[in-house]
Amino acid sequence: MTAKKLIERLADAKRDSDYQGLIDAVPYAKYLGLTAAMIDGELVTTMRYSDHLIGNPALPALHGGTLGALLESAAIFELLWRAETIVLPKTITLTVDYLRSGAAVDTHAHSVVTRHGRRVANVRMEAWQADRKTPVATAHAIFLVMRS
Amino acid sequence: MLRSRQSMSDDAADRLKMIRGFSDGVPHNRALGMKILEMGNAQALFELPYDEKLVGNPDTGVIHGGAITALLDGASGAAVFAALTDLVPIATLDLRIDYLRPAEVGRSVMARANCYRIGRNVAFTRAVAYHDDPANPIAHSVGTFMVSTKLGTVTS
Numbered sequence: 001m002t003a004k005k006l007i008e009r010l011a012d013a014k015r016d017s018d019y020q021g022l023i024d025a026v027p028y029a030k031y032l033g034l035t036a037a038m039i040d041g042e043l044v045t046t047m048r049y050s051d052h053l054i055g056n057p058a059l060p061a062l063h064g065g066t067l068g069a070l071l072e073s074a075a076i077f078e079l080l081w082r083a084e085t086i087v088l089p090k091t092i093t094l095t096v097d098y099l100r101s102g103a104a105v106d107t108h109a110h111s112v113v114t115r116h117g118r119r120v121a122n123v124r125m126e127a128w129q130a131d132r133k134t135p136v137a138t139a140h141a142i143f144l145v146m147r148s
Numbered sequence: 149m150l151r152s153r154q155s156m157s158d159d160a161a162d163r164l165k166m167i168r169g170f171s172d173g174v175p176h177n178r179a180l181g182m183k184i185l186e187m188g189n190a191q192a193l194f195e196l197p198y199d200e201k202l203v204g205n206p207d208t209g210v211i212h213g214g215a216i217t218a219l220l221d222g223a224s225g226a227a228v229f230a231a232l233t234d235l236v237p238i239a240t241l242d243l244r245i246d247y248l249r250p251a252e253v254g255r256s257v258m259a260r261a262n263c264y265r266i267g268r269n270v271a272f273t274r275a276v277a278y279h280d281d282p283a284n285p286i287a288h289s290v291g292t293f294m295v296s297t298k299l300g301t302v303t304s
Contacts, residue, residue: 006207027203028212052179055222063176064225064240065218072214088205091213095244 010086019043022077029073032066036077043081045074047107054104062102062136067127071096071139074109075123079143082113089121089143096139105129107136114140121145166229177222180215184226190263192226194219197256209253213287216257216277217245220289223261224273228293231263231271236296238271243291251286255279271295 004012006025013021019036023029023045033048047053047070055063072094079089109127116122125139167187180202186193196202196219204212221243228238251257260282261275270292277287 006205025206026212027201027206028214031201032214052175054175055177057173057175063174063218063221064243065214065221066176068217068221068243068245069212069214072217073212091247093244093246094213094217095242096217096240097242098240101239 007086007088010080014081014086019077019081022080023073026073028069032069032073034070034073042110043074043078045070045077045109047109049104049106051104056101059101060104062104062107064096064098067098067102067107067137068094068096068139070107070109071111071125071127071137072141074127075111075125075139075141075143078111078113078123079116079121079145082116083145085147087145087147089145092120092142092144094139094141096137098137100134100136102127102136103129108132116145119144119146166235174222176218180218182219182222185258187226187230190227190231190266192223192230192259192261194223194226194259194261195256196259198254208250210250211257213245213247216247216251216287217243219257219259220245220261220275220277220287221291223259224263224275224289224291225293227261227263227273227275228266228271228295231266232295239294239297241270241292241294243289245287245289247287248285251277252279257286258282266295269295 009025023034035046053066054060111125114122121143126135127137128135167184183195202211202215259277263273265272273291275289276285278285
């Protein structure tokens with residue numbers, strides 16, 4: 001028996017509204033402890049707190065790279081979720097604004113696709129912890145969304 | 149002669165201490181398996197060995213862009229520390245990463261970062277991620293960092 005291709009696993013997850021299935025198909029997303037859920041019609045990606053995510057133990061604060069990875073992953077899940085046909089988005093560029101230190105708690109992220117063209121999609125992302133009104137980081141990214 | 153040799157070895161010891169602090173003192177750098185090969189003179193060279201847990205696409209085995217983000221963020225922050233005259237806290241303001249081509253499966257990714265300007269408040273960095281030739285990069289980044297941030301500013 002051959003393992004299902006990523007694209008097929010993603011298509012299965014989408015058909016079954018299995019948000020977590022999107023994440024479990026990607027080893028790095030599992031390693032970061034990502035979970036996904038539909039909350040009030042929004043796809044929210046959560047990075048569950050774990051000690052290995054810390055960048056500065058003195059504060060303590062999350063590593064900036066983990067926040068960047070959460071935001072990039074949230075954007076990819078949003079694109080996979082909203083797209084009519086599944087293609088694997090390829091990141092062209094990602095810009096993260098770090099607004100405050102990420103505390104040692106769970107972090108949530110939501111994305112909005114600002115434009116989806118034939119070749120390129122533009123996405124804005126936001127990450128927050130206890131209070132959604134005070135985000136820890138915002139980001140925007142551009143993805144190549146062509147079928148290869 | 150003896151004095152200058154003494155101060156040189158003190159410098160080297162300080163540098164080693166800083167490098168060790170960065171590799172052992174940053175849990176996420178250690179968790180990803182990052183190695184610090186060089187740090188000094190406003191530059192840092194990091195290595196991220198290939199690991200299956202970093203894979204973004206299990207069909208191809210190519211590592212996730214997020215792991216490259218963590219590597220470039222880590223190396224850029226280290227370059228700022230390597231440019232400081234006094235050891236003060238810093239915080240990333242922003243980081244832009246351009247992904248130029250996928251990393252090759254099974255190979256380490258290197259990141260060389262340079263803090264090309266540092267002021268009293270803000271430091272500016274450039275970095276490239278590559279396999280063995282910086283002129284053939286996998287990703288390129290520019291970043292800005294706040295210098296001398298207050299400790300204990302976690303708000304949430």
